[in-house]
Amino acid sequence: MTRRPEKPSAEDLTAYVDDALPPERRVVIEEYLAQSPDLARQVAVDQAQARDLRRAFQGLVAEAPAMHPRDRQRSLPPLAWAASVAAALFVGGAAGWYLYPALQMPTVQGDIVAEAFAAHRTFVVEVAHPVEVGADDKGHLATWLTNRLGREFIVPDLRVAGLSLIGGRLLPSPEEPAAQLMYETDSGQRLTLYLRRGSDGDPQFRFAKTATEQAFYWSDTDFAYALTGALPRARLLEVAHLLQAQFGAISAPT
Amino acid sequence: MPSRDALAREADAMKRFAIALTRDVDFAVDLVQDCMERALNKWTLRRSGVPLRAWLFSMMRNLHIDGWRRARRSREEPLDSLANPPELPASQEDHAELNALLARVLTLPEEQRVALVLVAVEGFTYREAARMLGVAEGTIMSRISRARQKLREMHDRTGQRLRSVK
Numbered sequence: 285m286t287r288r289p290e291k292p293s294a295e296d297l298t299a300y301v302d303d304a305l306p307p308e309r310r311v312v313i314e315e316y317l318a319q320s321p322d323l324a325r326q327v328a329v330d331q332a333q334a335r336d337l338r339r340a341f342q343g344l345v346a347e348a349p350a351m352h353p354r355d356r357q358r359s360l361p362p363l364a365w366a367a368s369v370a371a372a373l374f375v376g377g378a379a380g381w382y383l384y385p386a387l388q389m390p391t392v393q394g395d396i397v398a399e400a401f402a403a404h405r406t407f408v409v410e411v412a413h414p415v416e417v418g419a420d421d422k423g424h425l426a427t428w429l430t431n432r433l434g435r436e437f438i439v440p441d442l443r444v445a446g447l448s449l450i451g452g453r454l455l456p457s458p459e460e461p462a463a464q465l466m467y468e469t470d471s472g473q474r475l476t477l478y479l480r481r482g483s484d485g486d487p488q489f490r491f492a493k494t495a496t497e498q499a500f501y502w503s504d505t506d507f508a509y510a511l512t513g514a515l516p517r518a519r520l521l522e523v524a525h526l527l528q529a530q531f532g533a534i535s536a537p538t
Numbered sequence: 539m540p541s542r543d544a545l546a547r548e549a550d551a552m553k554r555f556a557i558a559l560t561r562d563v564d565f566a567v568d569l570v571q572d573c574m575e576r577a578l579n580k581w582t583l584r585r586s587g588v589p590l591r592a593w594l595f596s597m598m599r600n601l602h603i604d605g606w607r608r609a610r611r612s613r614e615e616p617l618d619s620l621a622n623p624p625e626l627p628a629s630q631e632d633h634a635e636l637n638a639l640l641a642r643v644l645t646l647p648e649e650q651r652v653a654l655v656l657v658a659v660e661g662f663t664y665r666e667a668a669r670m671l672g673v674a675e676g677t678i679m680s681r682i683s684r685a686r687q688k689l690r691e692m693h694d695r696t697g698q699r700l701r702s703v704k
Contacts (some may be wrong), residue, residue, distance in 0.1 A: 298683045302657055303654060304664060329693060330686050334658045340636040341659045344557060344628040345550040495629055514631060516550070525667070 292316055297323075301330045338471040346516045371480065397492045397501055399457055400478035400510035403464050404497055407453070408474040415451030415466055425452050429463050433481070435506065440477070440530040442467055445523050475513030475520075475525060483508050489524050491517070500524040504531065543580045545574055548594055551660060557597050559602045560656040561644045563622040573598040592662070596670050599652070642692045646685050653681035 292300070299305045300313045317324040348408050396498050407414055417425040422439050430437040439449065447467040455462045456480075463478035469475075483503040492499050492510075500521055501510040509531070511524045552573060556566035577594055584593055631686060643651060649671075656667040657678065669676040678690040 294683050295679050298679050298686070299664075301686070302682070304662075326690065329690055332641060333686070333689055333693070336632075336636055336639050337654075338659050339632070340626060340640045341554045341557070341655070343623050343630040343633070343636060344640075345553050347628070493629070496631070498629070514629075 290316070292323075296394075297327060297330075301327060301334060335472055339473065342471060342473065343514070345395075345535065347515060395458070396478070396480070396482070396508040396510050397499055399462065399480070400476070400499055400501070400512050401494065401497045403455055403462070403478050404476045404499075404512040407464065407466065408476060414474075416453035418451040419449040421451070422449065432461050433463055434460075435481075437463075438530065439465065440527050442523060442526055445519075445526055446470060447523065450474070469515070473514060475511065475515065475523065477509060477511050479507050479509045481507055487528070489521060489528075502528060507531075541578060544590060545577060545594075548591055549574075551591055552594060552598065554659060555598060555655065557601075557624045558651060558659075559599065559648075561623065563624050565622075566624075569598060569602060572601055576601065589666075591660070592666060592670050595656070595660075599670070639689075642689055643685075645692075646688060650681045650685035650688070653678050654685040657682055 290312070290362065292533055296305070300310065305313065317327060391407070411415065412467055417428065426437055426439050429439075439452065442449070446469055450466040450468055452463055452465040458479045460481045462478060465477045467475045467477075483506050484502050485505070489500045489502050492501060497512055498514070498517070498520070499510045499512040501508065503509065509527065511520060511527060513520055513523075515523070549570070552570045553566060554572070556569040560566045560569055573594060576597060580597075584590075602624065623644070626636050626640070630636065643654065646654070652671065653667060656662045656670065657664065662670070664675045664678045667678045671678070
């Protein structure tokens with residue numbers, strides 16, 4: 285290439301990092317960056333920091349317990365309501381768990397959770413190959429898992445919860461094959477759903493947590509499921525409800 | 539009452555912004571509380587064209603500016619004197635790196651910090667952020683640009699590489 289694209293201004297670079305440029309302008313910047321390794325490195329650092337900053341701020345609110353202004357606080361005067369919501373918000377981290385002992389499950393219960401955590405740890409950090417079959421091939425993924433798991437399988441759609449599908453993979457488990465589906469939030473936070481045959485027959489959502497992972501897990505008639513991810517617990521539970529409803533719709537036509 | 543449900547849905551975002559403003563978890567609690575209270579009282583005065591989050595953030599920033607900051611602390615107080623700096627739990631992936639990044643961001647001058655958080659964390663456009671802060675779009679961009687330059691310098695100085703799992 286003999287033509288050298290014009291040097292982007294500081295404003296261009298800022299807007300590039302914030303993804304605020306019109307596509308045609310973006311292309312011009314990308315052309316320039318392709319020929320300017322130093323500037324490209326600078327932009328990459330800015331982009332990584334922007335992503336990490338989103339994760340950091342989301343992590344700061346992730347530990348707050350669920351709020352239920354609708355059923356409990358409605359009768360309170362505004363000030364008391366605001367105080368209770370604000371207080372609930374900030375009961376985070378270790379203190380949150382001391383205050384909510386009924387929810388605390390310090391040890392991992394059951395193999396499904398240990399298996400799910402191991403699979404989660406292994407694959408969420410994967411950059412090149414997080415899944416075997418990507419979201420583009422959703423139909424194939426469903427057929428493949430239907431065949432290998434020996435059940436009718438749908439790939440749950442969690443867009444309503446702000447989660448987009450990355451894809452899925454088949455995994456070995458002690459008895460029969462297991463499957464892992466991976467989703468991510470807009471900010472790149474990854475969640476995995478792990479499932480395999482071998483139910484304990486309890487459809488209730490149970491929570492398990494180690495120092496590094498947390499999951500809600502449950503069963504239906506034949507399968508056990510574990511949803512692992514670092515979302516706020518209330519949000520993780522909402523996603524678990526969505527999953528149960530979507531799987532329930534195919535397995536138990538009640 | 540719909541206002542309460544709507545407010546509760548904004549609670550996480552309010553907390554994030556309160557931390558960005560106050561840099562202190564305890565002060566942030568109080569600020570969110572004050573802001574929710576005021577929002578409930580002024581709910582009917584809200585103009586229809588203004589998105590709820592922008593309205594709440596503007597209100598919170600005003601609360602923070604009048605009285606809050608003056609009463610509690612001086613603006614230039616160094617970060618290490620804060621009693622309750624925000625910190626991610628050890629259960630959060632990459633918590634050490636992310637905490638280091640948070641600490642660096644919280645040392646930025648307030649106007650740069652606020653512009654960066656509004657755009658890069660909360661996803662407001664330059665125009666929305668400019669409207670909320672009452673400045674020109676170009677001002678928002680140059681504040682963000684300067685914030686990033688400082689973060690890069692701090693990043694290079696510590697030699698710490700931030701790993702981003704994406």
